[in-house]
Amino acid sequence: MGSYYDSLAKPKLSPHCEVLHFDAEITQMLDDKFAMAEKARSLGLSVPKSFKITSSEQVINFDFSGETRKYILKSIPYDSVRRLDLTKLPCATPEETADFVSNLPISPEKPWIMQEFIPGKEFCTHSTVRDGEIKLHCCCESSAFQVNYENVENPQILEWVKHFVKELKLTGQISFDFIQTEDGQVYAIECNPRTHSAITAFYNHPLVAEAYIGSVTETLQPLLTSKPTYWTYHEVWRLTGIRSFTQLKTWVHNIWRGTDAILKLDDPLPFLMVHHWQIPLLLLNNLRQLKGWTRIDFNIGKLVELGGD
Secondary structure, eight states: OHHHHHHHHHHHHTTTSOOOSOOHHHHHHHHSHHHHHHHHHHTTOOOOOEEEESSHHHHHTOOOTTOSSOEEEEESSOOTTGGGOOOOBSOSSHHHHHHHHHTSOOOSSSOEEEEEOOOSEEEEEEEEEETTEEEEEEEEEOOTTOOOBOBOOOHHHHHHHHHHHHHHTOOEEEEEEEEEOTTSOEEEEEEESSOOGGGGGGTTOTTHHHHHHSOOOSOBOOOTTOOOEEOHHHHHHHHTTOOSHHHHHHHHHHHHHOEESSOOTTOOHHHHHIIIIIHHHHHHHHHHTTOOOSEEETTTTEEEOTTOO
């Protein structure tokens, strides 16, 4: 929801400086998984079949018999814990489906989206756009929880994003999650109206600032010389889960060919402050309040708490 509050600040800041962010109404639409899907569909763009769910009975009474694919349920308001639950619906029996859905906090105030599950390869994107034109764009292979980014060329995804931002004449920063099927068809599954961590793929690009404040006329993409980015402390945590020589070999290969996303020898302060000040303070505050947490997101410097953001 941080993007929404940034939108509320935009009218107050605009008299004093340019704000490269969406208006509140646009931000709400983009942040709403169902509303975004409906908007994209109205523009002729491909999205999974989706239904807005405001009560568990809608799912329990849904006729799945004519569907060719399974469905998954996702909370429309951000849910840091349940967003990783990809339980396929319907379950093996109607009773199991009813039991699963009944335990979810679905209500008109907290609606969910029941979305067609499309098998394929996952991608995430970041685009900086101005007046409906993409000034900066990157695309990376993705997964439900992955913080390793390497730019890949994907013309189908780039064209999808170009069409979407052009039709809506958007100005701001926008990120999408996509699924691409074996036949090359791409489907946008959700949108985040903010910067994506994949933007770290531009760590060595000299014209990034120009994309924001200058008169760049082309779409900038990461340099061919850019290395995959990772977060060192996340990789150290991942090392503890390695159980075979093959896994260790893969881990070493990823470290060798990549680079830390924010550590720079000539400017170490961001790395030091995030990992050795901000996160320790969050852990201490969490301990002081005797609250639990499920994981540390090193890439954005926060704790993911049960029932929290």
